[in-house]
Amino acid sequence: MKLKNILIPFAGVLLLTACEKDHRNDNLTDPRVYIVNNGVQNAIYYDVEETIDFDIYAYSSGYFGQPSEVKVVPDPDAVEALNAANGSSYTLLGEEYYQIVKDTGSITAEGRRATLTVRLDCKGIMALPYMNDYVLPLRLTATGTEVNEKLNTILINPRMQETEVLAENAGVVEIDLSATDANTLEFTAYTEFNNKWDSEMEYEHGDAVLAAYNAEHGTQYIPLPESAYTFTAADLKAGSNKAVSTIDIDKSNLTADRYYTLAVRLKGNSKFKIGEKNTVLYHISLLPIYDSRSKWNLVSCSSYQNGGDPARMIDDDLSTRWESRYNNTGEGDINPNEASTVWDMGKTYYWCGMTLVRRSDSYVTDLRAGYIELSDDGKNWTKAQDFDFGDKTNTSTTGTYAVEQWTVSGRYVRLAVNASNRNKLYSVSEFVPVLAEKTK
Helix, strand or coil, rough: CCCCCCCCCCCCCCCCHHHCCCCCCCCCCCCCEEECCCCCEEEEEECCCCCEEEEEEEECCCCCCCCCEEEECCCHHHHHHHHHHHHCCCCCCCCCHEEECCCCEEEEECCCEEEEEEEEEEHHCCCCCHHHHHEEEEEEEEEEEECCCCCCCCEEEEEEEEEEEEEEEEEEEEEEHHCCCEEEEEEEEEECCCCCCEEEEEEEEHHHHHHHHHHHCCCCCCCCCCEEEEEEECECCCCEEEEEEEEEECHHHCCCCCCCEEEEEEEEEEEECCCCCCCCEEEECCEEECHHHHHCCEECCCCCEECCHHHHHHHHCCCCCCEEECCCCCEEECCCEEEEEEEEEEEEEEEEEEEECCCCCCCCCHHHEEEEEEECCCCEEEEEEEEEECCCCCCEEEEHHHHHHHCEEEEEEEEEECCCCCCCCCCCCCEEEEEEEEEC
């Protein structure tokens, strides 16, 4: 059975807020009672709830108020009418799955609204096949006032919403501890539903969590020593959809020449499921991380085409690119075995990794492989990074390469490209190093 998203066209369906406005101009000569939230109405409940109460609002229209007694009664024929009118396939909800806890109410000349209540058995409904395809049809009757026959029926459709707890900012979060004197991080567990319950959280953190992540993702993150932090767990409280745990970092147990990573994972909750977004990796640096390209000075470039000079690969514009020289309209070597560009960065930096962006057209695979070198004097070089996008099957435009242990530093940086998937034609759209300033 498949629920079709077609609702019966009850005339003049009104929102609940309609009961707040002045209805005295409705049916000026003949008062009528009707259900405000008539038609097919979703009764949303959570998968952890035993029962929920659903309210039905009866209202008396007309210029002059008229006292009446109203009542709702089951109306099974309304399901058949609904399906026939809309081609839907709703099923009548069995009487064992609900209780009309308030089936009658009084409407006075001054107070024109009455609230009637149905209690739904959530656990029982969840056990039904195609649990979202059931409706409870109820019809309004009255004594003392006529009933508006077009607005006298409500079909309550119970619909279950799953609950789960997620980790805010799941994934890798860059933390620069040099930017502030504060050494406290936050791990936030949250729900996307209106949380009405207290529940206990269970967390995992440290070496074992990070080792599992590294094994699954092929990464080489260096763990934050367990002696260098204190994790204070928080539970979820009724009325709040967030639990904020704190992580206090002791920087005296750390050195400045690397990234450290603390992995924290939501392991369990006493009431709710844990969602797939459950792990945060705090990628921690004690030194400021820079993109210093705006301060670079070009020293040399061994090959470039006119209109494709090396400045274009550090201009933050993905529509421009450096291209190696391939004809007479350029500078340096034509179709070289290797093309390199050297910049003076102005200061000495640790090499922490980079992002390389290739051209985004049909020649994206021009850039295949090469390496990065650093130098203190622009003459003596130390290799900091290799890169390889692979053969033509890899058409991704971006490659990110990280270094967790910062063993290479320098003031000058050289980008060398020595492999292409199209003869000896090379190009780079953006070259974005990750650098940490080396203190003396």
